[in-house]
Amino acid sequence: MHPAASVIIFTALSGLGFGLLTFLGLGQPTVTGWSAFAFFFIAFALAVGGLIASTFHLGNPQRAMKAFSQWRTSWLSREGVIAVAALLVMGLYAALLIFADIRIIPLGWLGSALCIAAVFCTSMIYAQLKTVPRWNMPTTPVLFLLYALSGGALLAAQLHIAFFLLIALTLIQVLSWMRGDVSFAVAGHTIETATGLGHLGKVRLLESPHSGENYLTREMVHVIGRKHAVKLRIIAAVCFGLIPIVVLAGFELNHYSVVLIILLHIFGLFISRWLFFAQAEHVVGLYYDKR
Amino acid sequence: MTALPTSTAKKLGLVIDLDICVGCHACVINCKEWNTSNYGAPLSDQDAYGENPTGTFLNRIHTYEVKQPQKPAQTVHFPKSCLHCEDAPCVTVCPTGASYKREEDGIVLVNESDCIGCGLCAWACPYGARELDVKEGVMKKCTLCVDRIYNENLPEIDREPACVRTCPANARHFGDFADPESDVSRMSAERGGMRLMAEQGTKPVNRYLPPRPKADIQTDSDINILAPFLEPVSETPKGLLGWLDKALEAI
Numbered sequence: 195m196h197p198a199a200s201v202i203i204f205t206a207l208s209g210l211g212f213g214l215l216t217f218l219g220l221g222q223p224t225v226t227g228w229s230a231f232a233f234f235f236i237a238f239a240l241a242v243g244g245l246i247a248s249t250f251h252l253g254n255p256q257r258a259m260k261a262f263s264q265w266r267t268s269w270l271s272r273e274g275v276i277a278v279a280a281l282l283v284m285g286l287y288a289a290l291l292i293f294a295d296i297r298i299i300p301l302g303w304l305g306s307a308l309c310i311a312a313v314f315c316t317s318m319i320y321a322q323l324k325t326v327p328r329w330n331m332p333t334t335p336v337l338f339l340l341y342a343l344s345g346g347a348l349l350a351a352q353l354h355i356a357f358f359l360l361i362a363l364t365l366i367q368v369l370s371w372m373r374g375d376v377s378f379a380v381a382g383h384t385i386e387t388a389t390g391l392g393h394l395g396k397v398r399l400l401e402s403p404h405s406g407e408n409y410l411t412r413e414m415v416h417v418i419g420r421k422h423a424v425k426l427r428i429i430a431a432v433c434f435g436l437i438p439i440v441v442l443a444g445f446e447l448n449h450y451s452v453v454l455i456i457l458l459h460i461f462g463l464f465i466s467r468w469l470f471f472a473q474a475e476h477v478v479g480l481y482y483d484k485r
Numbered sequence: 486m487t488a489l490p491t492s493t494a495k496k497l498g499l500v501i502d503l504d505i506c507v508g509c510h511a512c513v514i515n516c517k518e519w520n521t522s523n524y525g526a527p528l529s530d531q532d533a534y535g536e537n538p539t540g541t542f543l544n545r546i547h548t549y550e551v552k553q554p555q556k557p558a559q560t561v562h563f564p565k566s567c568l569h570c571e572d573a574p575c576v577t578v579c580p581t582g583a584s585y586k587r588e589e590d591g592i593v594l595v596n597e598s599d600c601i602g603c604g605l606c607a608w609a610c611p612y613g614a615r616e617l618d619v620k621e622g623v624m625k626k627c628t629l630c631v632d633r634i635y636n637e638n639l640p641e642i643d644r645e646p647a648c649v650r651t652c653p654a655n656a657r658h659f660g661d662f663a664d665p666e667s668d669v670s671r672m673s674a675e676r677g678g679m680r681l682m683a684e685q686g687t688k689p690v691n692r693y694l695p696p697r698p699k700a701d702i703q704t705d706s707d708i709n710i711l712a713p714f715l716e717p718v719s720e721t722p723k724g725l726l727g728w729l730d731k732a733l734e735a736i
Contacts (some may be wrong), residue, residue: 219545252602253601253602264580270578271580322578392549399547409539409541413617477685481565
């Protein structure tokens with residue numbers, strides 16, 4: 195799949211923002227006044243910034259409001275509805291905390307639950323697609339939630355929880371990469387099943403429909419950039435997982451070193467999210483004899 | 486509403502005969518001509534006369550080579566457009582309700598004034614039947630020429646999809662698969678009509694008739710079936726030719 199900047203920024207940043215909001219809603223850390231303002235400002239900037247980025251790839255963003263209507267059937271619609279609900283509830287919770295010094299604990303819990311639900315809905319936009327076997331796996335929502343929560347824990351300076359979440363994230367990510375590499379073959383899609391011509395022999399594309407590219411090949415048959423996938427995976431895992439885990443386990447940390455760890459984690463997250471799209475193979479590629 | 490109807494009164498769709506299609510692309514051109522000038526936004530082209538022309542098409546023809554070991558390869562021209570699936574995944578993913586499947590005839594359509602152009606339906610389609618128009622930013626797909634098949638302003642003979650109407654080889658047929666006595670149902674039953682990528686569970690309405698088996702050709706010499714008729718009738722020429730033959734040999 196084409197790794198569009200808008201969707202990478204959307205999934206990565208909104209995940210981090212909702213992850214941080216989850217911890218703030220649970221009172222981890224319990225903050226008030228200006229320090230609460232700083233935490234909530236970062237969280238809302240990430241979550242809202244990510245959601246705005248997601249509208250950049252729309253053909254007609256002026257009609258985006260219509261996307262809230264089909265929550266009964268569409269994960270994308272559910273994502274929109276729940277994300278807005280989460281932001282509203284957390285906005286109220288944050289406003290009371292910052293300006294009135296009132297902490298309504300159940301409201302925070304509700305907000306946290308909505309934040310987790312929003313990340314889950316984001317993941318299901320991808321995990322629901324049978325056409326992309328690498329995404330159509332139970333590890334996809336687990337990964338999205340772990341990225342959101344471990345990044346959120348780091349941002350919320352909940353380093354003890356972050357340590358365990360990062361270990362879980364790294365393990366599940368490696369497992370997901372390994373499982374993902376065979377997912378297309380396991381799903382059983384081949385050029386022979388795509389064309390139904392398998393009973394006649396081995397099928398290959400002799401001539402494509404047009405000499406040039408088209409929307410489908412640009413959007414779904416993205417084959418460039420996979421060459422360095424293994425190296426990029428190692429760099430990603432070292433940055434989002436291994437170095438933060440080692441540092442959290444064995445070093446005394448101050449504000450600056452935590453910020454460095456967070457930036458390193460986010461760098462790794464972006465590489466991993468780029469790979470999530472760039473390595474995903476859509477079955478329509480079979481008709482073009484390439485994936 | 487993006488929920489799929491539990492059943493449709495008709496199941497309108499196409500039979501595409503892979504044995505007959507000659508890959509002339511007439512259906513591609515007529516589809517583009519009709520659909521760029523009728524229902525919905527035009528099918529735009531980008532850089533149409535430049536170095537890298539691209540454009541929106543609702544129907545595309547791939548050409549495949551099928552090969553068995555020790556046998557000559559076979560060419561199969563393969564037209565592909567929306568299959569109007571009974572369990573259409575493109576419809577249920579739509580966040581705005583722009584995509585829908587009609588209860589009365591099963592046609593899958595896009596209400597372009599509701600489409601935000603997010604592209605998720607194209608991702609959900611295994612067949613590459615949906616293309617986002619770059620100029621209009623809305624999703625385009627085969628409408629089964631819904632503006633022809635019920636159009637009483639057209640002569641009755643023209644009330645079928647443009648691709649079917651134009652096919653010079655008669656490789657495309659239009660009809661109702663819900664009626665077991667319809668031409669398309671009977672053709673599909675007789676010839677083993679295939680559903681593409683059935684393992685995706687989309688239950689496509691359109692069926693593809695597989696190419697008929699070729700004569701079993703084993704070696705290259707078998708290929709020339711006219712060879713026995715082309716053997717020289719007489720080894721030794723007579724008359725003038727005989728004399729000429731001898732004279733030329735003697736030189």
